[in-house]
Amino acid sequence: MKPDVILCHYGEIGLKGKNRSYFEKKLQENLRKTIKRSLPDSFISVVRLYGRIIIRLNEQGQNEISTITAILKNVCGLVYFAPAIQTKQEMGAITQLAVEMMSVGDYKTFRVTSRRTDKNFPVGSQKMNEDVGAAILKTVGKAVNLGKPDKTCFIDVVDGKAFIYSEKIQGQGGLPVGVSGKAVSLLSGGIDSPVSSFYMMKRGAVATFVHFHSVPYTNKSSIEKVREMIEALQSFQQRATLYLIELAPIQKVIMTETEAKYRVILYRRFMVRIAEAIAYKIRANALITGDSLGQVASQTLENMSVIEEAISIPLLRPLIGFDKLEIINKAKEINTYDISILPDQDCCSLFTPKHPATKAKLLNVLTEEKKLNVEELVKTALDSAVIETFD
Numbered sequence: 001m002k003p004d005v006i007l008c009h010y011g012e013i014g015l016k017g018k019n020r021s022y023f024e025k026k027l028q029e030n031l032r033k034t035i036k037r038s039l040p041d042s043f044i045s046v047v048r049l050y051g052r053i054i055i056r057l058n059e060q061g062q063n064e065i066s067t068i069t070a071i072l073k074n075v076c077g078l079v080y081f082a083p084a085i086q087t088k089q090e091m092g093a094i095t096q097l098a099v100e101m102m103s104v105g106d107y108k109t110f111r112v113t114s115r116r117t118d119k120n121f122p123v124g125s126q127k128m129n130e131d132v133g134a135a136i137l138k139t140v141g142k143a144v145n146l147g148k149p150d151k152t153c154f155i156d157v158v159d160g161k162a163f164i165y166s167e168k169i170q171g172q173g174g175l176p177v178g179v180s181g182k183a184v185s186l187l188s189g190g191i192d193s194p195v196s197s198f199y200m201m202k203r204g205a206v207a208t209f210v211h212f213h214s215v216p217y218t219n220k221s222s223i224e225k226v227r228e229m230i231e232a233l234q235s236f237q238q239r240a241t242l243y244l245i246e247l248a249p250i251q252k253v254i255m256t257e258t259e260a261k262y263r264v265i266l267y268r269r270f271m272v273r274i275a276e277a278i279a280y281k282i283r284a285n286a287l288i289t290g291d292s293l294g295q296v297a298s299q300t301l302e303n304m305s306v307i308e309e310a311i312s313i314p315l316l317r318p319l320i321g322f323d324k325l326e327i328i329n330k331a332k333e334i335n336t337y338d339i340s341i342l343p344d345q346d347c348c349s350l351f352t353p354k355h356p357a358t359k360a361k362l363l364n365v366l367t368e369e370k371k372l373n374v375e376e377l378v379k380t381a382l383d384s385a386v387i388e389t390f391d
Helices: 017-038 059-063 065-073 091-102 125-141 192-202 221-233 248-257 262-284 302-309 325-331 363-368 374-382
Strands: 005-010 043-049 052-058 080-088 109-116 151-157 161-165 181-184 207-213 238-248 386-390
Touching: 005 161, 017 043, 017 052, 017 065, 017 080, 017 248, 052 059, 052 065, 052 192, 059 065, 065 080, 065 386, 080 091, 080 151, 091 109, 091 151, 109 125, 109 325, 125 151, 181 262, 192 207, 192 221, 192 325, 207 221, 221 238, 238 262, 238 374, 248 262, 248 374, 262 302, 262 363, 262 374, 262 386, 302 363
Parallel strands: 109 151, 181 207, 207 238
Antiparallel strands: 005 052, 005 080, 043 052, 080 161, 151 161, 238 386
C-alpha cells in the first residue's frame, strides 16, 4: 500500500489569529518549492485544508516517498508530517483501509487514534477508535495497548475526507522561512555562525550572508568553506546571497594606528558597520552573529556591548546562552559541522594580539577609533565587495 498524500501539520502557525492565512500560504509555498527543487514531477498539488496542508502525490512521488520525507524534514514551520492514504469519509471504507494497513508489518501491540475536525461526519472519535480497533483485533489478531503500542493506526477526518496513516515524522517546527523579514548573517568559517543562521531561519527570517576574509594574506579556504555551508543551509532556505568582504586593508590600518589589545574589538566594530550598510541596502532589519557568552575575548558582556554600540539596528545572538556542546550537536544535525572543522585561515585569528582586552571600556575604544578614517574604510570595503547568489 503506497501513500498517495502527505499530511503536513503545523503548530505555532495555528495561534496566529487573523494573520494565520498569511503564515499558512507561506508554508504552502515553501513546501511546493522545496519538493519542486529536488523532485519537480513527483506531486500533483499542495493544498490547504483545515489545520493541515495536503501534498497530493502522483505515481512517481509514491515511488519516491523516502526521498520526499527526507526533504520535508528540513522545512521550517512543520511540526510533523505523515505519509497517508486518502479514502471516502465513510465508516466502511475507513475500516477496510485501516485493517489493510495494520495487516502489514512486524509488531505485537496497537491502538487506534482518531481525530474528527469535520463535525458533519456522524461518528465521533471515540466510537471510531472502538469500531476500527475491534475490526483490526478480529482480523489481524494483535493485542491492544493504549499506553505504548508498537504501532498506531491514525485516522484524520477533515473537510469531507478521511486519511489513514501509521507514522508521524518529526519536522523542524518554528515558522516558515520568509514570514519574519530579512536579516544579515555574519558567517565565518567556524561552527557557531551557521547554527545561529539556522535558528533565525527557523523563526521565519530570510538570511543574507556576509563573510569577511583576509586574502591575499590568508588563503581562500574560509571562502570555500562558507560557500559549502550556504549550500548545506539551502536545505532550509532555498535562495541565498553571499557578500565577500576583504577585511585585510582595514586590519592593516588598525594594526599600525591603534593599541594592540583593542584590535579584535575594532575589527568587530567594522564588521558590524559593514554588515549594517548591507542591511540598509537590501532592506534587512537586523544582523545575526554566532556569539555565545564568554566563549572568546570578544564575547564578554562588556565587549559585546562596545561592539554593538557601533550600529543602530538590532544585533541578534541566537546562541548567546548555548554551551559549545549544544552548538556542536546542532551543527551536526544540520550538516554544517563537518564543513566547519575543515582547516582554514580565519581573518581575525591571523591578526589577533596575544592579550586582547576582555572588558573594554567604550571611551577607550572610541579614543582609538578616532585615529581611523572610519567612513572611508567602510566605503572602500563595500565598494570592493564580491556578491554571489545561490539558487
